[in-house]
Amino acid sequence: MLNSRICELLGIPYPVLQGGMAWISDGALAAAVSEAGGLGIISAMNADAGYLQGQVELARSLTDKPFGVNIMLMSPHADDVADAVCELGVKVVTTGAGSPAKYMKKWKDAGVTVIPVVASVAMAKMAERSGADAVVAEGQESGGHIGELTTMALVPQVVDAVSVPVLAAGGIADGRGMAAAFMLGACGVQMGTRFLTAKECGVHRNYKDMVLKASDISTVVTGRRFGGNTCRGIKNQFTREFTKTEYAPETTSDDVAMLGAGSLRRAAVEGDVKTGSVLAGQIAGMVNDEPTAKEIVVGICGECEEILKRSPSWVK
Secondary structure, eight states: OOHHHHHHTTOOOSEEEOOTTTTOOOOOHHHHHHHHTEEEEEOTTOOOOOHHHHHHHHHHOOOOEEEEEETTTTSTTTTHHHHHHHHTTOOOEESSSSOOHHHHHHHHHHTEEEEEESSSSHHHHHHHTTOOEEEEEEEETTEEEOOSSSSSHHHHHHHHSSSEEEEESSOOOOOOHHHHHTTTSSSSEEGGGGGGGGGTTOSSSHHHHHHOOOOOOOOOEEOTSSHHHHHHHEOOOHHHHHHHHHHHHOOOHHHHHHHHTTTHHHHTTOOOOTTTBBBBBGGGEEEEEEOOOOHHHHHHHHHHOOOOOOOOGGGG
């Protein structure tokens, strides 16, 4: 059995967090991952506290295991959702798109474990100073909003810079990737794309099929011209038109910010994978089956354990 600081911190048997994916990571998927022994995460996305309450209640109807909530700090409802987490008794929060410092005392007083997702050493240090219990170092191989550093470069530098546990994210889909993360100093992993085709994932069938058909070169990054809205997704009509508009001479940063409005919902909920945004990481090319969440979590951890057990054979 893998021995990890993050398991001790969160009270879970497997050092696996499921990423908080807007319009995808709902109470049902989170419960399935938690039941499997990892930590399922509900995405609060841009929704209000009422939506979150419904998803938390759904998860609790399906599992008595720990699960968490991901809060996008740029959401207009972030303040209300931060309060709701405490009122609902949620014990783990992951954060993205900003610093959680303003909410930290409130969450700590409520006994919430806080794990920000970071894309740089500076962000990791800031998170630790604000009171974070752990951090997720997410490389630009990930789907959705990304930074500039790769997982291979980012994780060891974050591990060296902070004393709290570090989880690795970005480009991890099997036991080999998990074992590599441990070798870089991480004590666990967060995966999003790998769970897109889990049986319990409620994303639209068309979205799943796009992931299943993906190859190693199927993703592209948009939003880099002005920064701040940089995303990785599967190439389609949407990404082609986005890129064309993004780099037109007359386009402004405000124009780019509006290009993606509503696009993820179109793909994930409505199934429009032509004009919608199909966010997925570079490991989409490795995702070619539809297992249960339990098969994903247990299988990847088992493969990782076997790889690590063989490590003495690499040294003479």
